[in-house]
Amino acid sequence: MKKARLILLPFSLLLLTGCWDQHLLKDTKLIYAVGMDLVKDEDKVKITTSIPSIMTASGQGPPQLESVVYSSIGPSVRGSRNNLDRTISEQINTSKNRVVLVSKEIAKKDLYAYLDVYYRDPMSNLAAKIIVVDGKASEFLEITPKSEPITSKYISDLITSAEDVSMIPEMNIQYLCSRLFDPGSDALVPYLVKMPGNEMLKIEGLAMFNETKYKGYLRSDESMLFTHLADENSTMNGRITKKVFKDSTTKINDYVTVNIEKSKRQLDIHFTPDHEVSVDVTLNLEVSLIEYPRQHVMNQSGIADMNARLTKVFTKDAKKVIVKLQQADCDGLGVGRRIMALYPDQWKKLNWEKDYPRVRFHTKVNVSVVESGILS
Template sequence: MNNRSAFIWAAILAIILAGCWDQRLLKEHSLVLAIGYDRTNDEKILKTVTFPKSNRGGGQQSLPLNDSKVLSQTGDTVKYAENHMDQIIPEKFDNSKAKVIFLGKQLASHGIFPTLDSIYRDLRGPLNATLAVFDGKAKDALSAKTGESMLVSDVYSELLDSAEDAGITKNENVQSACPIILSEGKDLVLPYVSLKQDKLPNVKGLALFNGDRFTGTLNIKETSMFLILSDQKPKGTTLNLKISSDKKKHEKNFVNIAVRGNKRNIKVNVKNGQIHAKVNVKLEVEIDEYAIDHLNEEKEVKDLSRRIENKLNKIAKKTLAKMQEANNDSLGLGEKVQAYHHSTWKKNDWKKVYPEIPIEAAFHVKIIRHGIIN
């Protein structure tokens, strides 16, 4: 081989074997899969993380798949708490693969943006991690019971995904939450989670925000109503409604419906400087359960549709009232005022005006299927 050929091969091998300048070896990092942030009584940040236990001791026996560590550290800021963590374990923490981030109730009530700020400024921040508010301390959320082969991060990730599919919550990740928090005409909602007495995770509904502050909650039925009013079109939404109270048999006072189609229209009108909003919803529903029967008769179907409409209007009224009480405009009415009535928008402080404006909801229900048994 002549000198020129040797030089060419040496150059090619140098390129192939050079590697990446910013490589991060897995053996040198602890992959954080779930994070919790709390506010302490002395106004510091308590950060809690869970990460799989390593099996570098060289033993023959492998660790259980769900075997993980939980570590907490306090600091004046998020980064300060992270620095404390790096000082007490040999590996460096890698937050980029986190699946879920919990915000403790106390911290969320004081504002979540300062906590999320460190993630937005980090090149490898976990932007895809699902955000949720925990009813209590986020640290406790990471002590939930899990199955024999599941990490706590997987339990929460799958729970929140299935809850969203069932129409009982609305998920946002770190990245999608940012523009909503910074918006002047729309507010954020996040899943609201707790632990049962047996330490099993439980989705309670939605946490309502005003800006970046947690200000109220919606229960499961109100959350399903919010998803309908906000035109989210969840595929698995079902509602159990009490449509009467005069039947001798208790179960005959109820109907269970499954939403199969919905069209929503919001109208925001301004007259003499006064803002009024109306949400019109057309629902196509299937009757999943109705003990009274006789749905082969058109008169009975129309009567049932009317009863369902009345009940949905009442739930919508209560849901909207709770949202206004929390000063949470997650329907984006402010965006419509800003876009179509800009002079009115400029004259008013929306955060002061929104809780007082009349918001009306009107439902029109069409029963498209009532099962193979009438």
């Protein structure tokens, strides 16, 4: 009986139905970057794509890899993409897309409405970076960086390197969706600007959202502080320069640069009998001094004085970050989500959209210098 089963097994495989689904590379154009803009006069959407292409050299040199930019206008994102498909000889494929650039004008209207197509298309790369740009997204994809001929790679690497040094938190299309529709937290997205000329871009900070709409941005130094305020435990490094003195005749001596070696945040929520919310946010930073031109060698009293000065400066800056978040009605720290999880009965009594801006935050940053350089 066992032998009969073994004999029949290969023949039974012939009766099984199969599925043939292939996408040949030679028939597709791989998109590595997408930009979205509003066409105000026509109330339509302009889609700009960046596609790497091998350019044959006119002389004897080797072929060059360059970015080719295509644009199309339509009534919606999918409609624009369909129009773009009619102008390109191969089929458009977004499975390798690295970045999605969205103009600030679109972000102010309703970010999700313009990203809906990415969540419905199984070919979309949900790990692609989402970025809000100051200006037209099409112009950001038309830059010609000297350091990298492929614009999409330049932008993707720019974002990744900023994430590695805790300048901005990690964010992609997939993670963004849950934050946009979470009643207890809001999203912050990398905010990009163009430098003079047409060769370089700069991460200006983080775009703040209330639900699906852009409400302002945090500057780059504020963004780094927010990244550590939003993370309970972090060992990600981050360099930041602060003015801690005001009495130097040589102005450079007023500044120090520290590298954040480790951070730990504690967030405690309290309620009054009237259901008002107060939040204690304590951030402990361990830092190393990597630039301190004012003093050659530091002793213990010097380190204690520096700890006090940095604590005062960082606490003041952290309070400004919290104020900005509340003014933008952006719950970037996820306080509402924490109340929902730990205090569900209290959450039911709150109208978070109205109550969040009135939350009383008590913020403190404790800075401890753990290393002051090889000369100490």
